Amino acid sequence: MSRNPRQRKARGRSRVGERFEVEVGPVAHGGHCVVRVPAGDPDDPTATRVVFTRHTLPGERVVVEITEGTEGDRFWRGDAVEVLEPSKDRVTPPCPFSGPDRCGGCDFQHVSLPRQRGLKLDVVREQLVRLARMSPEDPLLAGLRVEAVPGDEQGLRWRTRGRFVDLGDGRRGMRKFRSTEVVEVDDCLIESVEPVSHTVRGLAFEVAPGGFWQVHPGAPEVLVDSVLEMLAPQAGESVLDLYAGVGLFGRFLAQEVGTGARLVAVEGDRTAAGLAKRNLAGAAKVRVSAGDVGTVLSREYDEPFDLVVLDPPREGARRAVVEQVVDRAPRAVAYVACDPAALARDVALFAERGYALTALRAFDLFPMTHHVECVALLEKVGA
Template structure:
């Protein structure tokens, strides 16, 4: 038994890397101890530096510092500040946000496919054969062979930055409060880097958020000031940044964000951005939710509504729901699909984002927009008394797009009680999706179709779109 690495803060070990796991790391073992290793590839032999290694911890965490036996899918990291190997060589740590940047694009897709399958088996209770019947692997959203597909860069339309103690633009190291200065963000769309934010003085600012729509319309920079700063000093900090950005070739709007209530104070321009899909335009205020990848809104809309349309669940006059609806990305095409004789219930918890939805869909009379908790709204009486008072809402179909934590048992229970014929479930977290699949299974529902998209290249994140149906309507059978 070796000496416990917890006795030396910079402890180094040599390990052979095991399978990829959900969360952006691989699993390795040393003297019986599980170590979650970032910046590795399954099958490699690597030297690691332990980053979390308390003697009584169930597992440790580590970063790769040197590769002794690489895998064929290893490539040079595209971003020096995020490269663990180059960071280790200079005695530093990498910034987070590009933890798969050392893996070839095909290699990333293969690892993400493995993660989706593992979560469905372990948490969703599906057999390998059942998964094979509905899932063909994670898909790239860019055309095969194109520079965009091969590079996987320039896709983020929304980026959040931290600020160093010296007022420079930065990003956090993984699981750390340390902020490291940066001078580029290769994953961001060109409009973000064109702002050259790393040239500015952000003294007094805690957080910088940028929204740069893929349609090329004006960007928005949101500034959160440091806690404890006087109102006068905070105002000066925001004004200084706003004036500096006014000199850019295409100046963005600038606003101050109140993180406590989501309210914004406009310093220049406007407090919202204009987002578009093939058929609709959306106003998204402040830090309101919108899909990050430049192609994600259209890809996810096509997949989710494609499932429902192919199954005949969106006929004219149908009653449908869009849950966790945001600014109306799915609500708008749902309204088109069911026509003026149908009805669409759009539920969003954020007051500001719900207000955006009202503006975006004010002309769609078949849409009812409700702000509140999904499980509470689902149990409320219908707005129009088409049946006895107090009766639960009934839907022909539902689009469910919950936050990263998933829908959860209470929402699944309330949703099943509304008796839809099908649910298109959009998820950004395979573990949360796997748990919810099991909740649906316990309620007598089955997974009928599943697609997954690599909408977060060079990171461990993956987006899935599933079609869930009552057991009697078919779908894969649980069990091993």
């Protein structure tokens, strides 16, 4: 397989291109499964190396080809280039550009939709057990499922925003996984063919061209519904909307708490913050601040808030922001997370400060990929 992986310092002889027949282990965060292959250590013939392997399913028997890795690396990466014993959940990918050494945009096109959601559920649970130190038997995890969301066509035609490589003459392509190589793609099957709607619950939002907006058509409404249900806002309560974007959550929370209540929105992107001011105009006692969330909170709005909604980027809120949030003593925090590992790390940070995870939902907003969106409710223990 031709590869041009991201460059890093070599730690011994390259193992790229070597093939092994293996039985596939569990799914791991990132769109791959765990397999183990002989490490080739002459001092320890029993030593094995973990290979994070794409395009396979737990329990399958496959031939894995190493795509990244040297003798000194802690783990290698690989691709299942031959399936010897397929899973009952394996399907023919609907997209001809999906598979080993092809477009890197989708992780799970070879997996049935119900099983895709099951794999994502396994990852969410595993991250919360490992990083947030939750019990596997916790009722929140036992009852969790990854919910389908209206707006796609059997997992296809949902992505309202994407990045393509311009190949000239009207042609376009997408890069291979962890590579600069480009695969020409004449029709991306997860790309939406419908115009983007910025209307939610009958209200229109101003969004900058190319600005952030949820890429699945059903995402804004289902996320707003979940946040409102979990927070159960009451008239007169104060609201702190962090990573507010153009004011999606703040606008509906403002409706619930009333025009006399205080609402503060903080957003790092100045264009989005300016649009949030317009989208939130007249909704409540609104203040919108543009700037890094942690920096803004360290300098301003140092007073109690009843409710907080967090919708951080993929790396999560992290300790500095979590500590600023709990210092304002909210009765409830709604956390919208696009990465289960970041969510789990932040849940652990909230737990250190006396806030427990009391509700959790997961949504399949990115079918055919490994990504999953969660909405979590954190409440003060004993409040």
